[in-house]
């Protein structure tokens with residue numbers, strides 16, 4: 001089978017049950033679409049690092065910045081654990097520097113979100129903001145993951161000012177203070193236990209009366225004197241103007257509300273959502289939507305498509321690990337391109353739609 005040709009629902013050799021919906025491509029004229037060696041999707045630490053490396057390899061990468069240019073670190077203040085900044089650096093400033101460094105070597109950063117992809121054959125086809133067609137010899141997916149928040153107005157306003165979703169990143173700022181962790185799974189147990197290294201007291205607020213976390217993680221947390229569990233409890237407001245000064249919580253059994261005015265930090269540990277929706281059905285993912293990469297590489301199941309950063313990592317989720325895999329993706333893409341060469345788009349392509357018979361469509365192209 002020619003690389004990328006759909007046969008009976010097979011995408012680049014990986015069996016899929018249903019060919020992803022391609023109706024968004026109907027009527028889009030690709031005849032004048034730009035063709036790039038490398039398209040990088042996302043501009044967090046992973047995307048900018050991939051851009052830096054591919055730009056220095058003269059691959060003239062185009063980088064789409066997506067809904068959150070600079071990524072998650074633009075929502076935080078001090079970053080103290082990125083090597084090379086002994087005094088720490090503000091998250092947005094750090095991402096500006098990543099951007100500047102990638103552009104210095106020729107990365108072409110563009111506003112726009114990749115909304116649809118067609119990975120049936122090379123060059124890969126992408127739609128930016130539902131309408132702009134682009135061809136790519138290789139694609140590096142660095143779309144990150146979004147931490148889940150409760151959705152309260154004051155919680156959103158105080159993100160980076162006492163509200164955070166990253167204990168590893170922000171725990172050290174709460175030395176000697178009292179903090180609250182929301183959640184009941186393994187991450188909540190791990191984060192609350194970790195926070196006791198710094199905080200004098202850690203409340204675990206859980207909306208049920210039992211935890212989802214594994215027994216061993218629960219036991220570890222139960223045995224920690226600094227952790228206090230507050231059951232059947234939900235946060236209904238976060239108090240404070242420029243910093244968190246307390247929480248308003250409700251007991252969902254009794255309906256009683258109260259203020260916890262000793263809390264100066266709120267840590268959400270209710271999961272992350274990888275931003276991988278446009279790639280669903282094309283790239284192999286785990287049950288939560290994280291892209292699966294081949295061991296010790298950034299290769300996905302689709303040849304010429306690589307994944308880096310939090311979009312493929314639900315374990316470490318750090319700027320430095322995202323940057324590391326961004327570098328790997330750039331090197332993987334460069335070598336892959338060297339080995340597989342470049343292909344030109346076909347002059348006239350058949351109508352693409354899920355309603356097409358994939359076998360007939362493949363035959364029409366051959």
Ligand SMILES: Cc1cc2nc3c(=O)[nH]c(=O)nc-3n(C[C@H](O)[C@H](O)[C@H](O)COP(=O)(O)OP(=O)(O)OC[C@H]3O[C@@H](n4cnc5c(N)ncnc54)[C@H](O)[C@@H]3O)c2cc1C
Nearest residue numbers: 042043044045046066068071072114144169309310317319
């Ligand atoms: C509050 C907070 C504080 C943190 N503090 C630290 C810290 O101190 N130290 C640390 O190491 N880590 C920290 N982290 C974690 C760190 O931010 C992430 O691990 C890192 O940003 C992941 O990088 P990434 O490049 O994979 O993705 P992200 O930073 O999530 O960037 C994703 C990028 O993809 C883009 N995108 C998404 N979908 C599309 C699309 N369809 N088309 C085009 N673009 C798209 C977005 O616009 C964004 O630019 C923190 C996280 C949070 C939330």
